[in-house]
Amino acid sequence: xxxxxxxxxxxxxxxxYDAIVLDLMLPGMDGFEALKIIKARRPExxxxxxxxxxxxxxxxxxxxxxxxxxxxxxxxIGQLIVKIKKAQVRKMILVERKSEE
Numbered sequence: 001x002x003x004x005x006x007x008x009x010x011x012x013x014x015x016x017y018d019a020i021v022l023d024l025m026l027p028g029m030d031g032f033e034a035l036k037i038i039k040a041r042r043p044e045x046x047x048x049x050x051x052x053x054x055x056x057x058x059x060x061x062x063x064x065x066x067x068x069x070x071x072x073x074x075x076x077i078g079q080l081i082v083k084i085k086k087a088q089v090r091k092m093i094l095v096e097r098k099s100e101e
Contacts, residue, residue: 003027004026004027004028004029005026005027005028005029005030005031005033005034006028006029008020008022008026008034008038009034009037009038009041012038012041012042012045013041016042016045017042017045018045018046018084018087018088018091018092019045019046019047019048019068019083019084019087019088019091020038020045020046020047020048021047021048021050021080021084022034022035022038022047022048022049022050023049023050023051023073024049024050024051024058025051025052031049031050031051032061032062032065035047035049035062035065035066035067036065036066039065039066043066044091044094044095044098045091046068046087046088046090046091047066047067047068048067048068048069048070048071048080048083048084048087049062049067049069049070049071050071050072050073050075051070051071051072051073052072052073054070054071054072058070068083068086068087068090069083069086069087071083
């Protein structure tokens with residue numbers, strides 16, 4: 001868990017994660033900026049974005065920047081767990097492909 005975008009980036013720099021659930025509204029830096037940096041540093045990491053004010057444009061931007069999924073808050077925990085499990089599988093596939101190359 002991180003309380004800011006900067007803290008999340010520090011964690012991503014020091015550890016690897018299969019999936020990151022990232023809020024768009026973060027102190028200091030928004031979730032889109034954090035997403036760009038996370039994907040640049042660790043492209044195989046799967047990111048699920050959360051927001052309280054979803055729009056079609058925001059969803060499209062999230063996907064364009066490399067988010068795996070986009071959910072509106074309050075998120076259904078069951079759906080979020082399913083998405084996290086899918087993220088883990090996607091990351092494993094990406095890592096396997098990379099190691100085969």
